[in-house]
Amino acid sequence: MAKLTATDGHRVPTAWNDTEVGYPTDPCLHELVEAQVRRTPEAIAVVADERTVRYAELNREANRLAHRLRAAGVGAESVVGVCLHRGVDLVVALLAVLKSGAAYLPVDPDQPAERIRYLLTDSKAATVVTGPGVGHGPLAAATGAPVRVDDDHRGLPDGDPGPLAGPDNAAYVIYTSGSTGRPKGVVVAHRSIVNRVRWMPDARGADGGVVLQKTPFGFDVSVCEIFSPLTTGATLVIARPGGHRDPAYLARVVADRGVTSIRFVPSMLRAFLDVLPAGRTALPSIRQVLCSGEALPADLVVAAHDRLDCEVVNLYGPTEAAVEVTSTRCRPGEAVTIGRPVANTRTYIVDGELRPVPVGETGELALAGVQLARGYLGRPGLTAASFVPDPFAGRPGQRMYRTGDLARHLPDGSIEYLGRRDHQVKIRGFRIELGEIESVLGQHPAVRAAVVDVHHGAAGGPQLVAYLLPAGPDPVDHRAVRAYLAERVPEHLVPQGWAALDELPLTDSGKVDRRRLPAPAPAGSVTDGAPTAPRDSTEQAVAEVWTEVLGVDGCGVHDDFFDLGGHSLLATQVVALLHERFPVDLPVSAVFEAPTVAELATVLRRAVEERVAGMSESELETMLAQVGKA
Missing domain, CATH: 3.30.300.30 (ANL, C-terminal domain)
Known part of the structure; x- marks a missing residue:
């Protein structure tokens, strides 16, 4: 391997990592929210469906629930599961867990029951905060009885509880895919996530505004989506459950609520742009699009600038490092990189002996600084293998996280992401261990x-x-x-x-x-025997859309969309193409609830009938003319 030049020997480990910023590091995450409550108590904090909550009200509700949790015995270093659908109650519960002194554990109520039991058992969760519409069977795996967010807590104090946790205590535990078949819980301290939350408004001008929260809260991106706005006086607009899969719905929410900042996995950003009407200012309120979770293609940067006329920011970071550790503003026509390290964070590209590689050469991306997670919950061996002593640190005891990602430095110090060195993959923004x-x-x-x-x-x-x-x-x-x-x-x-x-x-x-390994056979009919051909024009239209989207030669009316290789992003394409042929807006969830051609055709017929029933004769004639053109 080539050796570092004298210039690179200074730039690579030192000059390009000169990121120190003197943020106060003592506050916990919830204390930043409490400070914002004192500044803007009557400002609108959270909007979800028809419910609007101001900062002072949000804080009072969270305080009552926090006192209830403390009465149940939780405190610093306790883990409390939160099993709720997306909405105001979810934000209240997350804030309340932090105020109680505990760390919150996201538990998606739509996950398989066995998965929920594993998360609660492996984390030794002290209790679970839950509420309406959530089955309680697997929640019994927690140590204590569930606490319902919708119970009457009015008799409890509504003032801020006295502090129990400090900056080095756990703020949240998020489980990621594990190579041995066991998902592993990443423990992140308040100090780490507070640095990330403080950096964004300083670096990107994200103070105030209206922020759309749509990322499922089992993923670490949701931490910043939820708490960054609440520490800067912004309004947090909560997408409905399942809404993150439906680009047409998201576009309506952005337009109706005047959303100024929105985050996408790049593949979902492409689907979002596809549903927008023509024109450079289709959604003029958007000032900033944040991208993370997978590689951002250069053509998508161009498309986002053309359609939205806003800032496009590319971010990178594993769950083991408080959401994101590098950032760059992307401009059309320029190479897309993952940028340079954020405040108080250091990035190195090293060989197998943890030596920095020369500029332009490929190595493993390693991270250091305040944003590193504490490690993996209850897995000291795995923590020691992944979080190693930092050979470049200026003082003893500093750690470095080996990401397993391959990258290289470009001459200006920015980092180009080049893939993985192991069997971990990212598909549609999901981090997946094949093992x-x-x-x-x-x-x-x-x-x-x-x-x-x-x-x-x-x-x-x-x-x-x-x-x-x-x-x-x-x-x-x-x-x-x-x-x-x-x-x-x-x-x-x-x-x-x-x-x-x-x-x-x-x-x-x-x-x-x-x-x-052989390439899989082309997707085709998975029904037993000969596929059943479409029996009317609606089934024919659905079958044609499936053929186009899935790339199959043909499908029977009883074939399952997901057995043919479909997934959530392809489902958004199905809905968009059907909208071009039929005068109705189907939600993406319709494909999940009616996954065969026959079932989805039935849903379409019913939706068209309901639409036609309320139309005047002139409206009906206009609609039929549009259908004829499609």
Whole structure:
């Protein structure tokens, strides 16, 4: 390997990491919110559907719930699960857990029951905050009885509770995919997330405004989406449950609420832009689009500037480092990078011996500074392997996190992301350890062995493909295995493609040779026997849309969209194309609730009938003319 030049020897580990900013580090995250409450008590804090809550009211509700949690025995270093659908109550609950002194653990109520039980058991959650519309079966895995956010807490004090936690105590625990089949909980302290929250308004001018919160709160991006606005006096607009999958709905919310800042995974940003009307200022309120979660293509930067006329910021960071650690403003026509380190954070690109590599050479991206997580909950060995002593630190005891991401420095100090060095992948913004899926598949009695890989198909970009070896003489029923997996892992961990093998291709050392895994067969009908052809014009239209979106040769009316390789982003395309043919706006959730051609055609007919029933004769004639053009 080439050696560092004298110039690079200074720039790479030192000059490009001169990021020190003197933020006060003593406050906890909730104390920043409390300070904002004192500044703007009557400003609107949170809007969700028809409910609007001002800062003072939000604080009082959270205080009462915090006192209730303290009465249940929680405090500093306790873990409290929060199992609620997105809405005002969710924000109240998260803030209340922090005020109680505990760390919050996001528990998505839509996840499989087995997954919920695992999270609560592995984290040793002291209790769970829950509420309407949430099943309580798996919540019994917590140590204490659930606390309902909708109970009457009016008899409890509504003043700010005295502090129990300090800046080095845990603020939240978020579980990520684990290579051994066990998801691992990342513990982030208040000091780390407070630095990230303070940096954004200073660097990006994100003070005030209207911010759309749409990221599922089981992902660390949601922490900044929720708490950054509440520390700067902004209004937080909460997307409805499931709304993050529906770009047409998001566009309406942005227009109706005057949203000024919105965050996207790049693949979802593309779907969002596709539903906007023509014109450079389709949504004039938007001043800033934040992108993270996957590589940002250069053409998407151009499209976002053309359609929205706003700032586009590319951010990078793993869950192990308080949301994001690098940032850059993207301009059309320029190369897209992940930028340079944020305040009080250091980035290094190193070889296997943790030595910095020369500018332009590929190495592993390593992180250091105040934003590093404390480590993995209850897994000291894994923590020690991933969070190693920082050889570049100016004082002893500093740590470095090895991300496993490959990158290189460009001459101006910005960082170009180049992929992974292991079997972790990112698909549609989800961080996925292939080993976790393989481990669960291998527990099915009909499966002798399983390998999961990424196939770059024509429809919808990269997709997960599972290769299965049968445990006996009979072939593996992939539908049964898929259902088994769906009961145990989140939807984004369920492969879209399935293939049966007699043996796995191996290298000379006996490891699976992923380069020799066959490409999956083209998606086609998965019904038993000959597929049933469309029986009317509506089914024909749905089938044609599926054929276009999924890239299949044809499908029967009883075929399942997701068995054919569909996923949430492709579902948004289905809805958009159907809207061009029919005068109705279907939510993306319709594809999930009616996943066959026949079922979705029924939903379409019903929606059209309801629309037509309330129309005048002239409106009906206009609608029929538009349908004829489509």
